[in-house]
Amino acid sequence: QVHLVESGGGLVQAGGSLRLACAASGFTSDYYAMGWFRQAPGKEREIVAAISWNRGSRYYENSVKGRFTISRDNAKNTVALQMNSLKPEDTAIYYCAAVYTVSQVLNDLRYDYWGQGTQVTVSS
Numbered sequence: 001q002v003h004l005v006e007s008g009g010g011l012v013q014a015g016g017s018l019r020l021a022c023a024a025s026g027f028t029s030d031y032y033a034m035g036w037f038r039q040a041p042g043k044e045r046e047i048v049a050a051i052s053w054n055r056g057s058r059y060y061e062n063s064v065k066g067r068f069t070i071s072r073d074n075a076k077n078t079v080a081l082q083m084n085s086l087k088p089e090d091t092a093i094y095y096c097a098a099v100y101t102v103s104q105v106l107n108d109l110r111y112d113y114w115g116q117g118t119q120v121t122v123s124s
Contacts, residue, residue: 009118022096
């Protein structure tokens with residue numbers, strides 16, 4: 001049974017930084033892609049960043065390019081999202097997700113496993 005647990009959310013002032021972490025367990029191989037998604041109140045869930053199993057491919061949503069960095073450590077079964085220069089519009093619940101495939105995956109409907117989410121609030 002795959003299990004994902006996010007941590008690192010919190011309240012931060014605009015311009016500040018947070019580092020989200022997702023601890024994964026239960027995978028039977030390293031060949032899984034991971035992604036970070038977010039959902040703000042009244043809005044649909046959107047992709048923030050995605051990474052392939054071997055870190056060869058990374059994707060960033062336009063609004064976070066240059067500010068956020070996704071990384072993963074397969075030996076530790078973790079994926080992280082470093083968020084810098086945070087803006088109030090980054091406020092949302094952030095979820096990590098995983099799916100058994102080698103390529104990065106951008107479509108949330110393709111992900112099979114989800115964490116419970118962690119709240120990020122950026123004050124102006």
